[in-house]
Amino acid sequence: MVNLTREEWGRIKDIKELDLQQCFYCLKLNILNLGWKAFGKYYCEKEQKEHVLCPELCYRVCLSILGCKLKRERVKQAAKEQTVAVNREYYWASCYLCSKELRGAGKHGVVKNRNNPWFWGIKSVWKILCLGCIGKKFYRRMSGSKRKSFNKYVRRGYE
Numbered sequence: 001m002v003n004l005t006r007e008e009w010g011r012i013k014d015i016k017e018l019d020l021q022q023c024f025y026c027l028k029l030n031i032l033n034l035g036w037k038a039f040g041k042y043y044c045e046k047e048q049k050e051h052v053l054c055p056e057l058c059y060r061v062c063l064s065i066l067g068c069k070l071k072r073e074r075v076k077q078a079a080k081e082q083t084v085a086v087n088r089e090y091y092w093a094s095c096y097l098c099s100k101e102l103r104g105a106g107k108h109g110v111v112k113n114r115n116n117p118w119f120w121g122i123k124s125v126w127k128i129l130c131l132g133c134i135g136k137k138f139y140r141r142m143s144g145s146k147r148k149s150f151n152k153y154v155r156r157g158y159e
Helices: 006-012 058-064 131-141 144-156
Strands: 020-022 029-031 040-044 049-053 070-072 092-094 101-103
Touching (some): 049 058, 131 144
Antiparallel strands (some): 040 049, 040 070, 092 101
8 A cells, every 4th residue: 555645646646557666575566657766676596587676674685584696687778769658648648757748749659759768868767757857867867969959959948
């Protein structure tokens, strides 16, 4: 069971799909659409499978009690940009951090590249972000050419 504030409920009530994470050990739920910090993904060499663990207690418990040999699995970056489906009806999407309404790319049910962190060369669990949140959180991580493109988008007044 997850307790939500009224403000958080207002942000997710219209969202069609929620991105949820569940801790392998304590079964705690995490809603990524609200901008909550993501749980870590670890690969257990002993059991030969991937676990999602909340960082406070469960990571340490799995290391000591269960005797897992956990390692962070490295994800290879795809050659092409990953397409992300919109998280609301039709061609609308919501920013995961500030819940700002964003338009999708036409009527295809896909998020515009500028709202996809992968487009900016950012590895993030949040799949849909407005340009304001990308600028606040990830501007320093971008390469020089991506910063230049980002500034062009901002000057043009895109969301």
